[in-house]
Amino acid sequence: MARTLEFDKDQALDRAMHIFWRRGYDGTSVDYLERRLGINRGSLYNTFGGKRQLYLAALDRYMDGFVADRMATLDRPGSKIAAIRAVFEDVAAFSVGKGRGIGCFLTNSAVELAPADRAMVRKIEHDFATMEDRFHHVLIAAQQRGEINRSRDPHALARFLMNSLHGLRVMSKVSPDPAGLRQIVDVTVAALQ
Amino acid sequence: MARTLEFDKDQALDRAMHIFWRRGYDGTSVDYLERRLGINRGSLYNTFGGKRQLYLAALDRYMDGFVADRMATLDRPGSKIAAIRAVFEDVAAFSVGKGRGIGCFLTNSAVELAPADRAMVRKIEHDFATMEDRFHHVLIAAQQRGEINRSRDPHALARFLMNSLHGLRVMSKVSPDPAGLRQIVDVTVAALQ
DNA sequence: CCGTTTCTTGACCGATCGTTGAAGAATAGG
DNA sequence: CCTATTCTTCAACGATCGGTCAAGAAACGG
Numbered sequence: 218m219a220r221t222l223e224f225d226k227d228q229a230l231d232r233a234m235h236i237f238w239r240r241g242y243d244g245t246s247v248d249y250l251e252r253r254l255g256i257n258r259g260s261l262y263n264t265f266g267g268k269r270q271l272y273l274a275a276l277d278r279y280m281d282g283f284v285a286d287r288m289a290t291l292d293r294p295g296s297k298i299a300a301i302r303a304v305f306e307d308v309a310a311f312s313v314g315k316g317r318g319i320g321c322f323l324t325n326s327a328v329e330l331a332p333a334d335r336a337m338v339r340k341i342e343h344d345f346a347t348m349e350d351r352f353h354h355v356l357i358a359a360q361q362r363g364e365i366n367r368s369r370d371p372h373a374l375a376r377f378l379m380n381s382l383h384g385l386r387v388m389s390k391v392s393p394d395p396a397g398l399r400q401i402v403d404v405t406v407a408a409l410q
Numbered sequence: 411m412a413r414t415l416e417f418d419k420d421q422a423l424d425r426a427m428h429i430f431w432r433r434g435y436d437g438t439s440v441d442y443l444e445r446r447l448g449i450n451r452g453s454l455y456n457t458f459g460g461k462r463q464l465y466l467a468a469l470d471r472y473m474d475g476f477v478a479d480r481m482a483t484l485d486r487p488g489s490k491i492a493a494i495r496a497v498f499e500d501v502a503a504f505s506v507g508k509g510r511g512i513g514c515f516l517t518n519s520a521v522e523l524a525p526a527d528r529a530m531v532r533k534i535e536h537d538f539a540t541m542e543d544r545f546h547h548v549l550i551a552a553q554q555r556g557e558i559n560r561s562r563d564p565h566a567l568a569r570f571l572m573n574s575l576h577g578l579r580v581m582s583k584v585s586p587d588p589a590g591l592r593q594i595v596d597v598t599v600a601a602l603q
Numbered sequence: 604c605c606g607t608t609t610c611t612t613g614a615c616c617g618a619t620c621g622t623t624g625a626a627g628a629a630t631a632g633g
Numbered sequence: 634c635c636t637a638t639t640c641t642t643c644a645a646c647g648a649t650c651g652g653t654c655a656a657g658a659a660a661c662g663g
Contacts, residue, residue, distance in 0.1 A: 219639035220629045240525055243436040247621055257641055258622085264640090268621065320521060324580055328513060328521040331583045332433055338511075342584050373593035380594045383580040384573035387517055390524045391535050400566035401573045408601035412609035413659045440651055450611055451652085457610095461651065 226264060229254045233265075234275035234282075238322040241329050242272055273340070279322045280344050288351050297359035301352070301378065302406045308382065309398040312389030321386035345379060352378045356409075365409055374409060381405040419457060422447045426458075427468035427475075431515040434522050435465055466533070472515045473537050481544050490552035494545070494571065495599045501575065502591040505582030514579035538572060545571045549602075558602055567602060574598040 232254050237245055247268055251258050265271040290304045291297075312320075319325075323341050330337045353375040359365045365374075385398060425447050429438055440461050444451050458464040483497045484490075505513075512518075516534050523530045546568040552558045558567075578591060 218631055218637070220631095220641080222640070223629090241522060244526060246619080248619085258643080259624090259641060262622075318524060320524075325521050327580065327584045328518050329434060331511060331513075333437060338584060345584060370593070373597055376590050377594050377597040380574060380577035380581055380598075382577070384575070384577035387520065387576040387580060388573055391520045391531060391538060397569050400563070401570050404566055404570040404601060405573075408597060411607070411661055413611080413661095415610070416659090439649075441649085450613080452611060452613085452654090455652070 222264070224254075224256050224260070229256060229264070230271075230274055230278055233271055234278045234322070237272055237275050238279065238325065239319045241325060242268075243329070273337075276322065276326060276340065276344075280347075283322070284344070284348065288348065291351060291355045296364060297355050297362060298364045298406065298409060301355060301359075301409070302402065305382070305385070305402045305405065306399075308385055309389075309395070309402055312385060312398060313393045313395045316389070317393050318390055320390040321383070324383055324386050348382075349375050349379045359409075369409075377408070378405070415457070417447075417449050417453070422449060422457070423464075423467055423471055426464050427471050427515070430465055430468045431472065431518065432512045434518060435461075436522070469515065469519060469533065469537075473540075476515070477537070477541065481541065484544060484548045489557060490548050490555060491557045491599065491602060494548060494552075494602070495595065498575070498578070498595045498598065499592075501578055502582075502588070502595055505578060505591060506586045506588045509582070510586050511583055513583040514576070517576055517579050541575075542568050542572045552602075562602075570601070571598070 233250060236250065236253055240249075245268075247258065247261070250268070250271070251261060254261065256264075261271070265274060287304060287307055290307060291300050293300050293303075323344055326337060327341045353371050356365060356371040356374050356378075360367050360369070360371065381401070385401060388398065388401070426443060429443065429446055433442075438461075440451065440454065443461070443464070444454060447454065449457075454464070458467060480497060480500055483500060484493050486493050486496070516537055519530060520534045546564050549558060549564040549567050549571075553560050553562070553564065574594070578594060581591060581594070
């Protein structure tokens, strides 16, 4: 019936995610997206609706892809403390490696768009809550395994871990020093016990 | 000899700082600055040189004013741990009060401008190092007072504190919940001992 | 009051922004 | 092959951006 799409929508969205992640919302022009995604302006609007909607779709992709992949480490068998440490080391390694200087896409979005976009804040708040909940459950499991004293409040510890994670990503934007991040991870994980 | 300035330069810079802090660099137009500072476009360029230079001046004012004021608490006599806790509680209180949702001006700058402005990154890196150094010295004093075990590495702890501080300011942008921030401060300070 | 200097004012610059719409090209069922 | 539908292309839109400049106004030593 109709003409077929000449590009891979998923691949374009993936590229858009990395571009927005690295350059921010205002820092990325539609013109630039057009060139980097290899698709025409009209196709971009036809397929994704516009710049803002493409950005929101990219955020979802980040959450369902990148974040979910990292958090999946929490499910591995054995020591829960070790699993938490693995997540943090994974993030730290990314922060000084491939993702050097780009921070966390969610955090970047929160910082850049929070004052002008309340809907964006709510979305990010929800995503952060999802992550914190994930930590919360692992911490309870760790307590059941006897790795963490039962007197500690798992809610407080989960929030503390999220806080450290936020810090790590900010650190990585300004001073991506492997040894420094390692020290932070050590102290953070040690604080659980 | 010449016509006198019709506005208070310091007051204008202070207002500019708060505006940039809340709205970011790209989020603040010269037009908006003109209106909010109550000075004309030409006067703004005459006095401050331009948008970017005004922003840099505002960053310096933030560091020498707001940050210095908060860190001054570290110098108070008595328990050093208590002093550190006071700084964190001060920041947390600000984050859910007057400064609700605006985060840290330095952090915001790092996140928004890091990818496109290397000079800005170096400046912020330097400011963060200054703060970390401040924590470092207090931690050493705490060890000398017997408040912190001498086996702990004060460099690692200082970096850890900076990391928590970054996290707090990010948290405050998205979910400025007093109880949650309090929990984070408790766990962070407890991690020192 | 004059003259020099600096500040203030407001119009204006070219560039870039995100978005739109009309026209042409490709697709696939009939 | 015809036709309905959707994608692609590209020029153009109005708005806004940061920055500039010439002309007028104010200040103060002389």
